[in-house]
Amino acid sequence: MVHTVNDTPVCAEQRPPLTRADLKADKPTWCPGCGDFSVLAIYQKLLEKKNLPQESIVTLSGIGCSSRFPYFVNTHSVHFIHGRILPFATGLSLSRPDLHPIVFIGDGDAYSIGGNHFDHCARKNVRLMVVVMDNQVYGLTKKQTSPTSPVGFKSKTDPWGSKVTPINPTKKLISSGATFVARTAASNPNHMLEMMEAALDHDGFSVVECFSECVQFNPGSFDAAVPRKGGAYPPVPEDHDVTNEEAAYALTREPFPGHFGIYFKVDRPTLNETEGGLAESPTSDTALKDVRQQLEASLRQLT
C-alpha cells in the first residue's frame, strides 16, 4: 500500500520498522485479567507486522472500558462519544484516504446506542475496520445488561436475569451488508491476529466481532469457547463459502459459542470509491486558483 503523506509517497522501507515499543502508550487502566489486554497486545503486534507508517494509523473509539483503547496505543487517536464513532470514522475515511482508521468499541457502544450506524456503514460499505470487543455486558458503567447479554444474565438492570433475545452480531452485520464479517476471541491471540489482519487487508467495511471477557462483571462468560477451560473453539467449517450470504447467515444461527473465523467476505464498491471527490486530497491548497475559476463561473450564472 502506498500512502501520500506529506504529499510525497512514503514507502515504509525508508524508515526503521515500527516496533511494539514505538506503539506503547499509557499503562492500561483495565482490571487485571480483563480480556481487553489481549486485544491491545494483538493490535500492537498487527501494526508491527504490517509496518504501516505510524502517523497514518488512527485508532478510534467510542465510550466504554474497551473504548479506553486509544490511550494505550501510541498512534493518532480519538476517544469520541458513546455510539457515534462509526460515522466519525466514516467522515475521516472519506476525507483522508491516505489514513488507516481502525475502530475499537464495546458491544453496548456498537450494538445498542450505535446500532443504526453499523447498518448504514455496512450497506454503504465504508472503507473502515472495526473491532467489537464484546464482553456481553456494560463494563464501564459496572454491569448492566448489554444487547449481547444472553437470556438469563443477571445484571444490575436485570436482577432477575435478562429475558429478551440478545442481538446476534454476526447476523446483524451480514444481513445489513457488511462485506467482511469475522468472529474471534481474545482468549485465542493467534486467531485474533489472523482475523484482524484479514480485516485490515479487506477493502471495505470489515468487522471483527471479538469475545473479550470482563473478569469483573461477567467472569467465565466465554469459558465454553476456551479449550483450556474445557470449552471448544470450533472454526468456521472448512467448506464454508465466505461469499455465500445464506450459508453465512445459517452459520450465525449456531448455538453458543458458535464458530470462529471469517463468516462472510465479498467485494462491493466502497463508499470511498463512489464518493470519489475527496480522493484528490482537498487538504492541498494549491488548488485555490481552480476553486476561484469554478466558483466564479457558477456565480456568474446567477447574474
Added chain:
Amino acid sequence: MVHTVNDTPVCAEQRPPLTRADLKADKPTWCPGCGDFSVLAIYQKLLEKKNLPQESIVTLSGIGCSSRFPYFVNTHSVHFIHGRILPFATGLSLSRPDLHPIVFIGDGDAYSIGGNHFDHCARKNVRLMVVVMDNQVYGLTKKQTSPTSPVGFKSKTDPWGSKVTPINPTKKLISSGATFVARTAASNPNHMLEMMEAALDHDGFSVVECFSECVQFNPGSFDAAVPRKGGAYPPVPEDHDVTNEEAAYALTREPFPGHFGIYFKVDRPTLNETEGGLAESPTSDTALKDVRQQLEASLRQLT
C-alpha cells in the same frame, strides 16, 4: 378480545358497530394519486371490520408524508418526532395493555433515522403493530434518497443516481428478530387488508412493509408490482414455511419486486409479558394504600 377500559370490561357488542364514517377525520393533504390514500382507506376498513372500541385504538406516527396519517383517521392519535415513534409506542404498549397502538411511518423514518429502534423492538418483541409506507423516497422533504431507494435512483441528494445498496426491509426485520414480517403494496387493497389484519392479530412485534407510491417524486416506482401496469404481484410461495427463518431470509433476497405475503411469523414471549408489572393497570389509584405499606417497609430498612 376483551378490554379493560374505564375499569369495566367493554364488549364491542354493547355499542353500535364502528363504521368508516366514525373514523373519518381531516381531509388528507396528500397529493392526488398518492399511494397513502389507499393505505388509509384500508386501515379504516380494517378497524371497521375488527370493530374494536374506538377509544382503544391509538394511531401513531413519526414525521413524513405518510406520518400525516393520524390526522386523517378519527382515533386517539399521536404525531411524534422523526424516527422515534417506535420507542414511544413501546412505552405506551407496555404501560397500557388495554390499548391497540398502531404505527404508520415512512421508509426514511423507519429505516434511516429510526433504524435502530426497529432492531431493538424486534428482538424485544414489543406488542406493537407497524405499517411502513415505503415509497422509496423522502416525500415530505421533496425527493431525497431514502434508505430503500434503489441503486440508480436520481434524487436531489443523488443527482447522478444513488450508488449505495439500499436497506432490505424484510431482511432487516427478520434478522433482527421481528416475530411477524409481511410484505404488501398499496396498489393491492385486498392483500393489504389481509396482511394488516394478520399483523393486528399477531401477539408481538408485527411489521407490514407496504409499497406506497409517491406519485410526486417517485412515480412508477412500483409498476413492476402492479399487474394492470404490466407488472407481477407474486405471492409468497404456497409451500413457504413462515416459521423457517432461513427460508424467510432467502425469500427476502429475491429480485425486485420480490414476493408479497407473510414472510415470517413465530411466537416468542413479548416484552409486555416479561415486563409483567404494568399489567396491573397502574392508572388505578385505589392501590395507594398498598404503595404506602410497601414503600414504608423499604424505607424502614434504611433506618
Added chain:
Amino acid sequence: MTSFREIPPGTAYAGPETLNDAVIRIAGNSQDGIQSVGAMLARLAGRSEMDVMTYMTIPATISGGPSIFQVHMGSGRVLSAGDAADILVAFYQHSYDDHLESLRDGGVLLYDSTNVEPDLDVLRERRITPVPVPMTSLTIEILGGTGKKKGKNIFLLGLLAQAFRLDMEKIRRLLGEVFGHKDESVLRNALLALEGGYAYSIGDMQSFFTFEEPRHEAGEAGVTKVTMTGNQALAYGAVAAGIRFGAAYPITPWTEVMEQLRYDLPRYGGSFIQTEDELAGIAAALGAAYGGVPSMTGSSGPGLALKSEAISFAVMAEIPLLIVDVQRGGPSTGLPTNVEQSDLNLALHAGHGDAPRVVMAAANVEDCFHLVIEAVRIAHEYSVPVIFLSDQAIATRIEAFPLPDLTSVLQFPGAKPETVDSYKPYPLDRITRHMPPGTRITDGKYPNVTGLEHDEFGHPSANPKVHMAMTAKRRAKLEALAETLPRPAVQGPKAGELLLVGWGSTMGVIREAVDRAAASGVEYSAIHLRHLNPLPPGLEELFRRFERVLVVEMNDRDANGCGQLARVLRAQYALPHIGGITKTDGLSFRIGELLARIEETVGGHAVFVGPAVSHANPNH
C-alpha cells in the same frame, strides 16, 4: 374592462405616480409556477442593477395549495421584502380573497378574469385599479390545452414586463438560460407565452404609475450583481470559505444547502454526504474536520437539538466545525415552513457542561455568502465549533448583491499533515491548532483527541487544576476572539432616546423602519448584531448612551417583554433599560407593524404607521 379607470367617488384623481421601487405580490397555487416567475423577476431586477428582495409562503399541503411570491425591486436600498404591495396579481378567487388586504390603497389589482370576480365597490373605496386579464384562457389560446398549467406564469411575466417596461431582450435571454437545456419545445412555448403577455393590451396602466428604473448611488453603478436565495448563498459561501466536506440529513428549510453542496463539492475535490440521521451527520463532519478538512454540518431546529451531545464534544476536543441552523418555527415540529428566531437559546447552549462556542447570524442573503467565510475562518483560528444561524425567511428569499470578489475572499483553512518534532494537542499557553492525523511526530509521541477532560497531551485527567485550566482556556479563547470583532455600525444618531437592536433576518425591516421614522421626523437608532457569542466590544457603552434599548426579534418574550437575545444582553450588561419587541406569529416583521410596536412600547411618537408607501414616491 368595465371598471378600468374608474376613480373612487370622493377621491380626486391626482395623476400618475412615479414608483422607483415596487412591490409585486403574485398569489396563486404553488403548482402555477409563481415561484419561478417571481424568481425570474428577481433575477431581472438584479441584472438591471436594481436591488431586489423576495418573500414567499409555502402551502401547508404536501404538494400544491395556495402560495404567494412577493418581489420588492427598485432603488438604492431595498432592505425588506416590502410591506403592502403596489400590485397584486390574483390567479384565483381565493388568491383575491386572501390577499386583497395586502394591496395598498391606490394600488393595482391584476387578476385572471377567467377565475376571479372582484368586489368593485371595495376596490373603488380603496382607490384600487382593477386590471382584469383572462390569463388562463389566453394562455390556452396561445399554447393549446396544456398551457393552462405550464404557461400562465410566463404569460404573466410578459404582462408585468409591459407594465413595468422591463427589458424584453434580457427576459428572452433569461428564458433561454432557464429553459435552454430542456426539450426545445419548452423554450419555444415559454417565448410564445411571454410575447403573448407582453402584447396583450392592459390599457393605459401607465397613467396610474410609471416605474422608473432607479439610478444607482455613486460607487454602485456598473456593479455586477448575483441574484439567489439565502440557501444558495450559504452553499456558495461554504465553498468560498474552504469547506470541502459536509454531512447532514435533510430537513426543511435547510435541505437546499446540502442538496447544492452535494452537487457542487465534488467539483472542488470535496464531498457532502447524506447520513442516516443528524447525529451521524455531525459525527461524520467532525471526523473529516479532525482529518484536517474544513467541514460542516447543518440542519434546522430539530436536527440542531439532535446534534447537541456532539457539539459539546467539539467544544471539549476543540475541533473546528461549521454548524448551520436554518431556523423555522418551533418548538418541536412546530411550523416547518414559517420563520422564527427561536433557536438562539439552543445555539448558545446546545450540549452539556460549560461548552463555549461561537454563534453568528446572517442578516440577509449576502451575509450567507460572506459571513459564512468569516465563520469558517474563526472556527479554524480558534479551534471551535461555530453555529451559524440563518432562518426560513433568508433561506427562501431571493436578493441581488454584488458579485463577490473571489480573489479577496477565498480561503482554505485546512490543515496539512507535516512532520514536526513534538506536538501537544491542547497546549495551555496558546490556542489549540490541531495537527491532523498523518502528521509525523519525530519524538514518537502521538496525540489523543478526546471528549474526556485531558492534560495538554490529550491524556485523561481529573486533576482539579487541569480541569480549571482547560475550562478557562476554552472560555478565554472566545474572550480573545471578542476583542477582535468589529463594533457594530450605528444607523442614526449615536445617542438618544431609542436604540433598536436586531439580529438575523430582521435587519432590512429595522433599517427601513428607522428610515421611515426619520422621514416622519422621529430619530431612532439601530444596530445589527452578527456576532451573538461572543458579543462584539463596545455594546455596553453604546447601550448606556440611549434611554431605551429594544431588541427586535421573532421569538417569545419573558415577563419583561424580552426575547432570547434581549435576555443575553441583559445577562451580560445588567442594564434594565434593555427591553424587547418580540413576536411569534411565524411571519417576518412588516415595517408598519414594527413602527406600531415601537410606538406602543416607547409611547407617544408621531411615526407614520399606516400602510407602507414610503417606497413610493408620489408625484402629484
Added chain:
Amino acid sequence: MTSFREIPPGTAYAGPETLNDAVIRIAGNSQDGIQSVGAMLARLAGRSEMDVMTYMTIPATISGGPSIFQVHMGSGRVLSAGDAADILVAFYQHSYDDHLESLRDGGVLLYDSTNVEPDLDVLRERRITPVPVPMTSLTIEILGGTGKKKGKNIFLLGLLAQAFRLDMEKIRRLLGEVFGHKDESVLRNALLALEGGYAYSIGDMQSFFTFEEPRHEAGEAGVTKVTMTGNQALAYGAVAAGIRFGAAYPITPWTEVMEQLRYDLPRYGGSFIQTEDELAGIAAALGAAYGGVPSMTGSSGPGLALKSEAISFAVMAEIPLLIVDVQRGGPSTGLPTNVEQSDLNLALHAGHGDAPRVVMAAANVEDCFHLVIEAVRIAHEYSVPVIFLSDQAIATRIEAFPLPDLTSVLQFPGAKPETVDSYKPYPLDRITRHMPPGTRITDGKYPNVTGLEHDEFGHPSANPKVHMAMTAKRRAKLEALAETLPRPAVQGPKAGELLLVGWGSTMGVIREAVDRAAASGVEYSAIHLRHLNPLPPGLEELFRRFERVLVVEMNDRDANGCGQLARVLRAQYALPHIGGITKTDGLSFRIGELLARIEETVGGHAVFVGPAVSHANPNH
C-alpha cells in the same frame, strides 16, 4: 507506639477537646470496602439521631484504585461533608501521602502500621496524634489468610466504635442486617473482626478528644431517620411521587436511580426499562406518560443532550414528564465521576424553539425524596416536562433525614380513561390536562397529540394567531406556576451587605459558611433556590435589599464573574450587583474555600477562613 502522646514542641497541650461533631476520612483503595464501612458509620449515626453526611471519591481506573470515604456526623445541623478531617484513617502509604493535608492540625491519624510509615516530624509540627494499628496483620490473625481483604474494614469499624464510644449493640444488629442473608460464615467473620477492632487497645485516645453524642434540638428528638444516598432517595421519591413507568439508558452517576427503580417499580405495578439509547428512553417515557401513567426518564449531561429534541416535543405536545439529570463534570465525557453544576444552561434550553419547561434542583439527599414529589405534581398540574437536577455529590453521598410521613406525601397524578362528552386536548382558556387514550368521547371526535403547532383540537395550524396564542399559552402556564411558588427563606439578616444565592448541592456549604461567618461576627445572608425555572416570586425585591448578591455555583464564569444561574438572574432582573462565585475544579466547595472566595470578592472582611474547626467545640 513510640510517638503516641508526644506533644509537639512549643505547643502547650491543653487537655482533651469535646467534639460534638466529627469528620472521619477513610483513605484506602476502593477494593478495601471503605465505602461500605463508611456507609455503615453513616447508618449508625442516622440511627443515633445524629445528622450525617458523607463524601467520597471514585478512582480513575475502571475498577479498584485509591479512593476515600468521608463521614461527617454529629450535632444538630450537619450540612456539609465537612472540611478538614478530625480523624484520618490511612490504609496505605499513598493514602497517608495524599490525604495528610486534609487532616486538621491537632487531629488524629489512625493508620495501618503494616503499610504506612508517617513522617513524625510533620505530625509533631502540626500537633497531630498518630495512632498506629497493624490492621492488616491483626485482621489476618483474627480471620486467617483471606481476612486481609475482607475484614479489614470491619476491624476498622470496631476501632472507630471504640474511639467514638459508639453503641456496639446497634453495630452488631446492623452487621446482622447487612450480612445476615449471606453465608453464615460471612456474618460470623464480620462479628469477629468487629470485636477484634473494638478490643484492640488504641490507648488513651480519649485524652485527646471525647465524642459526645449530640442532644437534639427540641422537636427533632425521637425522630426516626433514614440514611441513604441521593440516588436512592431520588428513586424512592419517584415512587412516592406516583411514577409508575420509566425508561432510560445507564450513565454515571445517574445509573443507580434506574437500577433501583427497575428493581422496585414492579412491586408497585410499574416498570422501568433499559432502552437502546437515551433518545429511546425519553420517547418511551413520553409514550407511557401519554398513556396517563406518571413517567420519567433520566440521565447525566451527555444523555440529557441527546434527549433535547424530544424535550421540545414534550413542551409542544404538553406532556407531563419527569426528566432527571444527575450532573457530572463537562463538557462532553468530561469528568464522569466529579461534581459540577454546569448543565443548568442545557436544562433551561435543551431543545429548539421557544420551549418553556420547569427546572428544579435538589439541595441535598432529603430533597431528592421530597422535591421530586413536587416536581411530578407540577409536571401533571401544568402538563409540562420538568427537568430535575441533582449532581454527583448529592447522588453519591449519604445523609440521614427524618423518615418521611408517607401518608401526607404520597400522590398518584396518573390520568384514568373516562367517558366524556367532548374533549379539546389544547384548550386556550385553561391549562391543558390530557385525557389518555382509552378515554371514550361521545361526540365522536378523538384528539391528536402532536409536535406540530396546532389548534385547540390538535389539528396542525400555521395560522399566525394560533401560533401566537399557543406560544403564549405554553409560556403563561409557567408564569401561573411561578406565582404559587414559595418565596425562599432567608438565612441571616433580611437586608445588608451580602446575600449569597445557592442552588443544588452547595446548600450545606453555604449555610455553614454563613454560620461560621456569623460566629466570627460577620453577618452574611443566604437563600437557596430549588425552583430555577420559573423562578419564585419576590427575588427582585429581596436582591435590592442587599448591596451585593453573589451566586455560588460550581460552573464556569463569564466576563462578569457570573456562573450559569447568576446570568439567569441578571437576565431576569437586570441588577448589576448580582455577581458570582464559581469554580470548575470538579470538587465540592469547602467551607474555608468559600469564605476565602467571598472575602476575595467583597473584600476586607475578617471572617475566619483557616482549616475547619467550627464544628469542634474546644473544651480548654
